[in-house]
Amino acid sequence: MDLIINKKKYSVNSTPEESLLNVLRNDLDLTGTKYGCGEGSCGACTVLINDVAVRSCITKAASVEGKAITTIEGLATNDKLHPVQQAFLNVDVFQCSYCASGMVMSTVSLLKKKPEPTDEEIINGMQGNVCRCGTYPRIMKGIHEAIK
Ligand code: FES
Numbered sequence: 001m002d003l004i005i006n007k008k009k010y011s012v013n014s015t016p017e018e019s020l021l022n023v024l025r026n027d028l029d030l031t032g033t034k035y036g037c038g039e040g041s042c043g044a045c046t047v048l049i050n051d052v053a054v055r056s057c058i059t060k061a062a063s064v065e066g067k068a069i070t071t072i073e074g075l076a077t078n079d080k081l082h083p084v085q086q087a088f089l090n091v092d093v094f095q096c097s098y099c100a101s102g103m104v105m106s107t108v109s110l111l112k113k114k115p116e117p118t119d120e121e122i123i124n125g126m127q128g129n130v131c132r133c134g135t136y137p138r139i140m141k142g143i144h145e146a147i148k
Helices: 020-027 083-090 100-113 119-125 136-147
Strands: 002-005 008-011 046-049 052-055 068-070
Touching: 046 100, 052 100, 083 100, 083 136, 100 119, 100 136, 119 136
Parallel strands: 002 068
Antiparallel strands: 002 008, 046 052, 046 068
């Protein structure tokens, strides 16, 4: 199957049942997308499909053939970080950073839908992303920094 990831076409030999997360990490070495729970509950594996945040661990790779898949590796352009990445760095959002990729991808998706979300909309929009270090106030601060 052919997958379009970060605007580049990849030919992948995988079974129809293979998760997008496994294909990204194991076949294509795009390891910025993380494995957390493997069952769609933590958000560590979040990528964008046609600009919408999805859990790649419960998404079959075959189901997104021909769609625009964006991973954390595809956000920066011309050696410049995506504004959300830069904002999160500016305010030191992360502690262990395991959730960082998923948090950034969900934020990018949220801000595409709602460029100036309220705190309530941010909380609702980020609900599926878990931070085991509990840096939620800093994540909120990072999102506000990105909105500026
Ligand atoms: Fe996919 Fe947790 S690893 S949601």
